[in-house]
Amino acid sequence: MRAGGRRGRPQAPAEAPLISTFAPPTVEVLLPVGLDRALTYAVPEGVAVGPGALVIAPLGRRLELGVVWDGAPPQVDASRLKTLEGVVDAPPLSEAMRRFVDWIAEYTLAPRGQVLRMALRGLDLGAAEPKPKIGVRATGQAPSRRTPARDKALAAASDGRVRAKAELAEAAGVSTSVVDGLLADGALQAATLPPPPRPPQPDPHRPGPPLSDAQASAANALAALAGARRFHVALVDGVTGSGKTEVYLEAVAAALKAGRQALVMAPEIALTGALLDRFADRFGARPAVWHASVGDKRRSAVRRGVASGEIRVVVAARSGLFLPFADLGLIVVDEEHDASYKQEEGVFYNARDMAVLRGRFEQAAVVLASATPSLESRVNAERGRYAKLALPDRFGGRALPRIEAIDMRTAGPPRGQWLAPKLVSAMIQTLAAGEQTLLFLNRRGYAPLTLCRACGHRMKCPNCSAWLVEHRFQARLVCHHCGHTGPTPRSCPSCGTADALVACGPGVERIRDEAQARFPEARIAILSSDLIAGGEALRAELDAIARGDVDIVVGTQMVTKGHNFPNLTLVGAVDADFALGAADPRAGERTFQILEQVAGRAGRGDRPGRALLQTHEPEHPVIKALVAADREGFYRVETAARQAAGMPPFGRLAALIVSGTTRETAEAHARVLARAAPKAEGVRVLGPAEAPLAMVRGRHRIRLLVQAGREVDVPAYLRAWLAAAAAPRGGVRVAVDVDPQSFV
Numbered sequence: 055m056r057a058g059g060r061r062g063r064p065q066a067p068a069e070a071p072l073i074s075t076f077a078p079p080t081v082e083v084l085l086p087v088g089l090d091r092a093l094t095y096a097v098p099e100g101v102a103v104g105p106g107a108l109v110i111a112p113l114g115r116r117l118e119l120g121v122v123w124d125g126a127p128p129q130v131d132a133s134r135l136k137t138l139e140g141v142v143d144a145p146p147l148s149e150a151m152r153r154f155v156d157w158i159a160e161y162t163l164a165p166r167g168q169v170l171r172m173a174l175r176g177l178d179l180g181a182a183e184p185k186p187k188i189g190v191r192a193t194g195q196a197p198s199r200r201t202p203a204r205d206k207a208l209a210a211a212s213d214g215r216v217r218a219k220a221e222l223a224e225a226a227g228v229s230t231s232v233v234d235g236l237l238a239d240g241a242l243q244a245a246t247l248p249p250p251p252r253p254p255q256p257d258p259h260r261p262g263p264p265l266s267d268a269q270a271s272a273a274n275a276l277a278a279l280a281g282a283r284r285f286h287v288a289l290v291d292g293v294t295g296s297g298k299t300e301v302y303l304e305a306v307a308a309a310l311k312a313g314r315q316a317l318v319m320a321p322e323i324a325l326t327g328a329l330l331d332r333f334a335d336r337f338g339a340r341p342a343v344w345h346a347s348v349g350d351k352r353r354s355a356v357r358r359g360v361a362s363g364e365i366r367v368v369v370a371a372r373s374g375l376f377l378p379f380a381d382l383g384l385i386v387v388d389e390e391h392d393a394s395y396k397q398e399e400g401v402f403y404n405a406r407d408m409a410v411l412r413g414r415f416e417q418a419a420v421v422l423a424s425a426t427p428s429l430e431s432r433v434n435a436e437r438g439r440y441a442k443l444a445l446p447d448r449f450g451g452r453a454l455p456r457i458e459a460i461d462m463r464t465a466g467p468p469r470g471q472w473l474a475p476k477l478v479s480a481m482i483q484t485l486a487a488g489e490q491t492l493l494f495l496n497r498r499g500y501a502p503l504t505l506c507r508a509c510g511h512r513m514k515c516p517n518c519s520a521w522l523v524e525h526r527f528q529a530r531l532v533c534h535h536c537g538h539t540g541p542t543p544r545s546c547p548s549c550g551t552a553d554a555l556v557a558c559g560p561g562v563e564r565i566r567d568e569a570q571a572r573f574p575e576a577r578i579a580i581l582s583s584d585l586i587a588g589g590e591a592l593r594a595e596l597d598a599i600a601r602g603d604v605d606i607v608v609g610t611q612m613v614t615k616g617h618n619f620p621n622l623t624l625v626g627a628v629d630a631d632f633a634l635g636a637a638d639p640r641a642g643e644r645t646f647q648i649l650e651q652v653a654g655r656a657g658r659g660d661r662p663g664r665a666l667l668q669t670h671e672p673e674h675p676v677i678k679a680l681v682a683a684d685r686e687g688f689y690r691v692e693t694a695a696r697q698a699a700g701m702p703p704f705g706r707l708a709a710l711i712v713s714g715t716t717r718e719t720a721e722a723h724a725r726v727l728a729r730a731a732p733k734a735e736g737v738r739v740l741g742p743a744e745a746p747l748a749m750v751r752g753r754h755r756i757r758l759l760v761q762a763g764r765e766v767d768v769p770a771y772l773r774a775w776l777a778a779a780a781a782p783r784g785g786v787r788v789a790v791d792v793d794p795q796s797f798v
């Protein structure tokens with residue numbers, strides 16, 4: 055086995071070539087391990103494999119599932135190569151998928167094998183084609199001996215139909231041993247059961263709801279793109295409640311009518327539930343689902359179904375982007391602005407951007423939809439790279455919610471409370487009218503900080519530079535970064551004083567308590583990822599809210615997106631400033647997006663909605679734009695500011711995060727890197743500086759930031775840089791984040 059070179063890296067000197075008279079054919083195989091390069095293997099005699107074939111290859115003492123990659127293997131002595139163990143009977147990984155994997159690796163600097171691993175998820179060798187199941191049927195021959203039980207079983211089988219043994223036994227009210235006896239006796243015989251009925255396919259010819267004029271023109275434009283068998287990107291920029299879902303479902307219908315497949319991505323599984331119902335309403339069948347909590351068996355079925363083309367539509371989290379569709383004609387990225395499309399471990403990729411790339415390789419249409427599009431997508435639309443479809447009004451003549459600010463400096467609540475009097479009186483009115491209130495606070499738990507009244511000690515995570523968050527419901531303190539947890543102590547661990555620990559600041563649990571104390575009769579639900587056990591429970595909770603079984607919803611960011619609660623008319627943002635101060639070039643954009651989205655949950659039914667933003671900075675341009683309902687104004691100002699600062703999308707960013715088990719080793723390597731940074735036109739290297747979250751999971755973090763002009767090939771720059779610096783040692787790691795979204 056020998057490494058095939060890539061990216062112009064110097065190759066190890068070749069072994070002296072031995073000319074063999076019967077050189078077996080060789081292939082390049084990429085393995086789903088942390089290797090960037092493909093490895094060369096000999097192909098066993100009589101076996102034919104082409105690029106994309108799934109093969110089993112020995113690696114060290116293991117066997118790995120790999121994919122035959124493109125490119126001619128280097129000339130090597132085949133007798134020194136390991137030989138493939140076999141070829142897997144599964145559709146090959148398409149050329150488009152192979153280029154997709156190459157490109158992501160090239161862009162993110164992740165090893166290609168690591169990217170390939172994402173593209174092989176759900177591949178289950180044990181569960182190839184489901185085997186036909188065996189049942190029994192009557193032969194018509196009389197048994198040698200009759201008993202009442204045998205008579206009952208034969209009567210039940212007299213229609214000649216093939217049934218599973220257990221099914222027949224149950225229908226006849228006898229035990230399966232009676233069935234076995236009849237089988238041995240020749241009165242029953244084994245036969246293959248008919249395959250289970252196929253799940254119904256979505257029917258794109260079913261009529262959708264009548265669309266408004268604006269919806270219809272956007273839908274027609276999308277349908278034309280989705281039916282065209284060409285790469286196109288469209289941005290559906292429609293205010294909250296404008297009916298973007300109905301519009302992109304028309305694009306799905308067009309892709310299906312063109313005989314192609316569709317992938318719809320949603321940022322959170324909380325959103326996929328409601329989407330599935332709307333799909334079922336529209337197309338008469340549920341689409342396949344793909345996300346982290348889908349079980350292994352189902353995953354391999356979905357993977358097989360999309361590869362064979364039998365599954366036509368998949369609703370997925372970001373990892374669905376790596377499914378091997380047979381003929382993908384449309385990718386929809388719903389809530390395209392959402393930060394959770396960015397994966398920030400392993401391969402650091404942004405699923406929204408990679409969806410556009412996949413669309414290009416597949417000659418597919420890509421639809422990005424949001425009420426608060428990312429600045430990147432807005433600018434791409436303005437430059438004419440993406441078609442822009444605007445839905446400026448809510449569906450059905452409904453008004454957008456009126457947004458007001460509550461100045462917490464002058465009109466805040468009394469000490470120890472978190473809901474301002476104006477918000478409380480709006481809640482009183484809302485309850486009296488039989489309508490719902492949503493209180494939004496982006497903080498899980500009861501209180502973000504616990505300190506000792508006697509000595510001032512703060513409860514900190516031992517592994518992270520973060521406070522422990524009190525979760526009173528579970529009576530525990532929890533680190534939200536590493537998961538470290540322990541029971542809330544009775545006495546201060548530092549000075550030993552009993553009952554001196556006090557909770558500082560609110561989390562959603564504390565807001566719930568305050569709301570319950572004020573409105574003892576109200577039915578209150580809390581929506582926070584740590585309090586809901588899985589997707590089913592969450593759906594039940596969301597359904598209960600939509601039915602009106604809840605008066606007040608208290609929730610974290612998971613409630614801000616996409617939900618439709620018709621009876622909800624009041625939204626209170628408990629801390630509207632939470633993201634404003636962050637050292638993040640997108641702080642303003644994020645604040646706008648989150649608040650506009652959460653406000654957009656109000657007034658989606660018959661009655662108008664309003665939103666109250668509790669803020670210490672009512673003069674901040676983002677808060678002012680929200681209050682003035684000046685969406686376009688916000689984008690204009692934000693675009694100008696980002697342009698002036700050379701920030702994305704007008705410039706490029708990349709981060710190198712150096713981490714080590716001690717601060718000294720991390721810092722030392724960060725300095726080595728800083729010194730090795732190549733000089734290049736249009737590139738600035740900032741740092742090294744301690745990351746805002748200086749320690750996570752026991753690792754000290756130092757950050758270097760690259761800011762570059764749009765014309766700079768940042769991945770190439772980073773690659774040259776890393777090659778020029780000494781490799782990290784002593785447990786130091788360097789993570790590369792191209793286009794970072796998170797700056798903690």
Ligand SMILES: Nc1ncnc2c1ncn2[C@@H]1O[C@H](COP(=O)(O)OP(=O)(O)OP(=O)(O)O)[C@@H](O)[C@H]1O
Pocket residue numbers: 263264265266269292293294295296297298299300424425449615616617618654658
């Ligand atoms: N043409 C239509 N006919 C009937 N109902 C519609 C139509 N368009 C939208 N609606 C309804 O209006 C509501 C809002 O639509 P939808 O959820 O698609 O909006 P959205 O633009 O995705 O909103 P958001 O971005 O806030 O999630 C839904 O209840 C939807 O069923």
Ligand SMILES: [Zn+2]
Pocket residue numbers: 515516517518520533534535536537538751
């Ligand atoms: Zn921690």
